[in-house]
Amino acid sequence: MKNSCRLVPTAILALCVAMSAAQAQTLIEEWGTAKFPPPPALKPAKIDAKETALLVMDFTVQTCTQQRRPRCVASVPKVVALVNKARENGALIIYSVAVPNSVPADILKELTPAAGEQVLPPLGPDKFINSDLEKTLKDKGIKTVVAMGTQAQTSVLHTGATAALKGFNVIVPVDGMSGDEVFPELYTAWHLSTAARISAKVTLTKFDMIGF
Numbered sequence: 001m002k003n004s005c006r007l008v009p010t011a012i013l014a015l016c017v018a019m020s021a022a023q024a025q026t027l028i029e030e031w032g033t034a035k036f037p038p039p040p041a042l043k044p045a046k047i048d049a050k051e052t053a054l055l056v057m058d059f060t061v062q063t064c065t066q067q068r069r070p071r072c073v074a075s076v077p078k079v080v081a082l083v084n085k086a087r088e089n090g091a092l093i094i095y096s097v098a099v100p101n102s103v104p105a106d107i108l109k110e111l112t113p114a115a116g117e118q119v120l121p122p123l124g125p126d127k128f129i130n131s132d133l134e135k136t137l138k139d140k141g142i143k144t145v146v147a148m149g150t151q152a153q154t155s156v157l158h159t160g161a162t163a164a165l166k167g168f169n170v171i172v173p174v175d176g177m178s179g180d181e182v183f184p185e186l187y188t189a190w191h192l193s194t195a196a197r198i199s200a201k202v203t204l205t206k207f208d209m210i211g212f
Contacts, residue, residue, distance in 0.1 A: 036186075040193035045171045045205040047212050049089035052171075053142045055159060056083060057127065057149030058098035060106040064150055064178075071185075072150040072178040078207040079148055079176050080110050087114060089212050092140055096120035096127055098155070125154035128162045137168065144169040146210075148176035153184040160192055164201035175206050 056079065058064075064072035087093055095113050097106055097120070104119040113119055118136070120127055127133050137145070145163050147170055149155040156177040164170045172192055179185045192202045 037190065039186075040189055040204050042174065042205050042209060043203050044209045044211070045173075045203050047086065047089075047091065047146070047171070047210060048144070049086060049091040049212060051141060051143040052086070052146065053092040053094055053137055053140070053144070054083060054086050054146045055094055055096070055127065055148065056111060057096045057147070057155040057159065059095075059108050059111050059150065060097050060099065060102055061108065062099040062102060062106060064108060069150055069178060069180060071181070075148075075150075075176055075178050076108065076110055078173075082146070082148075082173070082176070082207055082210065083111065085212065086146075092137075092142060093117045094120065094133070094136070096123065096149075096155070098122055125158040126162050127155065127159045128166070134166060142168070144171060146171045146173070148173060150178045151184060152177035152179045152188040157188045157191060160202065161195065161198050164192075164198040168201065170202045171205060171210070172202060173205050173207050173210060 059072070059076065059079065063069060064076065066073050083093060093113065095104070095107055095111070095117065097103065100122050102122055104113065107113065107119070120131055120133065123129060123131055145168050147156050147160040147163070156172065160170050160172055174185065174189055177185060177188060189204055193199050193204050
């Protein structure tokens with residue numbers, strides 16, 4: 001390209017330079033030109049408690065504080081209300097902690113697990129990896145999981161997507177997943193609602209659209 005461009009008139013040389021610059025672009029250079037897609041539609045969700053598990057992921061004193069992640073703190077009252085309602089109706093509740101060396105006692109007081117409710121140890125963003133979560137769900141006849149947690153683009157995105165790929169129906173209340181700021185939440189909602197083989201199993205909703 002460079003050698004051929006030296007042999008042509010100035011106008012064509014300018015075109016060659018422009019073409020070379022365009023070819024050098026990556027998505028990083030184009031980042032500011034990207035347009036947001038329209039928001040995905042939220043849909044009502046009906047929970048059959050006998051066949052549903054709530055995954056209450058990483059709501060701990062290390063990850064969900066006003067200083068660390070105020071968007072998580074804002075979601076907690078609604079998460080608590082759904083957990084209590086689901087527990088009253090007999091749904092399976094499974095918790096997790098995130099930070100290395102964190103323990104069940106680190107879960108927020110408002111979301112303290114009831115006796116016998118399982119708490120997964122720090123497993124990373126996908127709670128199915130290095131755990132018996134899939135076996136537990138299938139052994140108990142679970143067909144649907146409700147994915148809630150922080151960060152949205154880690155625990156909710158990866159665990160929710162894996163659950164969908166494993167054949168579970170996945171309910172994601174968008175006001176029950178939090179990030180450090182809004183963009184990770186937007187991305188998570190977009191991915192779960194558009195990705196092949198995942199979106200067909202995912203229902204994006206909000207807490208006041210969930211019923212029993």
